[in-house]
Amino acid sequence: MSRPTPLDIRLTDVAVRAAGRTLLRLPSLEVAPGERVALIGPNGAGKSTLLRLLGAAVRPACGEVRVLGRCLAAPGQPALSGAALRGLRAEVGQVVQGVPLVPRLSALENTLMGALARRCELPAWRSWTRLYPEPLVAEAGAILARLGLEARADVRADRLSGGERQKVGIARALMQRPRLLLADEPTAALDPASAAIALRLLHQDAARAMTRITVVHQAALLHGLADRVIGLAGGELVFDLPPSQVDAECLRALYRSRHSPEAGPASPPTRRGIAPRAAPA
Template sequence: MLRLEKLVKTYKTGDQALKSVDLEVPDGQVLALIGPSGAGKSTLIRCINRLVEPTSGNVFLGGVELTGLSSGNLRKERRRMGMIFQEYALVERLTVMENVLSGRLGYVSFWRSFLRKYPQKDVDEAFRLLDRVGLLEMADKRADELSGGQRQRVGICRALIQDPALLLVDEPTASLDPKTSRQIMRLICELCKERGLAAIINIHDVALAQMFVQRVIGLRFGAVEFDGPPDALTPVVLTTIYGEEDWEATIDKIDEEGDEPEAAE
């Protein structure tokens, strides 16, 4: 379980990105973070793995307090938190397989990683993951030869090969077309269910969040304005989170009929 206690982030400018956020995420639960730009969604995710240092408060993952760890112990605990990025964060000149295996860097020696000599069990798991996301035949392609959806699938594999207890997902569909966005969200949620993984997904598309996740957290000015099931996101609630807007179309579910697996490019 992930637990946040009174998490605060105040920048040197005096801007308060997070205001005493309390949150519990049980194992296996997938939740979406929604809210306007500047609400603190990305900051919250990055405070959990301490890519951004919280100003105060506590973060616990499976009973370990992350906020109190030394840099060495933090590196070990970060292996339990897989990160999926909006812009994929792949090494373009490396192959798909090499990018996936980079998720094991925290587990192998410097020389093994430098020489790209990963244990056979890691290679086998990389192949299995690529097969699961439909990219097995692309294992030897360079990352810069892939479409956006394919790159995101590689990023998912890289996160999962860490064998994490938690997935932190930052705008995974922002650079994708609507159809591919649905495919990626569906894949993330299916993989979390298969592995009993908790996940926090920062997402700007409210309708997409409603379609796939079990729980929604709405942030506004760094504070939690909503915490509940997707079907409770009424126009009134969305107005509280985002401000004035016509939300009637937003709360309608996307028609998924005709979805097909993404074609290789």
């Protein structure tokens, strides 16, 4: 009998609270290696909180969190720290809105910073001296070119537009070659054409076997870019479905859930394509 494939992410009975409010409550969430997951939902749904939880930026008030084989939180267990935390973060790439770049470094050099997680290929002293190995320079340049920034590779970050800086942030995360990529609205500052290119780049190249979790606001971008779509509202799971089953009715229910006076009682969450059972008459 073959052994079951280990999960990249497993959450059990997790709740995240702040200032007396529950920001996220998930009884269970499992993500297998290489899965492409899209998170959608209204503002305040808990999408960014979930990404911060998976990136070890926040700890839950209760429950167990396991990411890439490491236990980030469990009853009675101290927070991950030191070398263990650094090891996790080297394997978790992140793209955030308003991505912070080093202003005096070029787009190319900021992209190369992602390779610092690959210590055997880019030791820290090389970044201090700005002496980068040619293979890494070529790799970073190729990623920037695919994002339409080939002509801007040598421009300082503080002279780039907001959209260009966002693209450099995406390139830097890809340069890291992470096992898990967490992207929080990575295309918010991009025009529709650039957004489509960036998302394709983030979600293609299955040979890397990278697990990807991306916050997406445009439902039209889901198809072909995700294997699963998780809908969150009010910090709770509303549905967990393949993109082909996320229709207009699903989206209406998601964006009205706990956010509209006309919304009725919350429906049971729909999980992995299985509709909730009807209540007995």
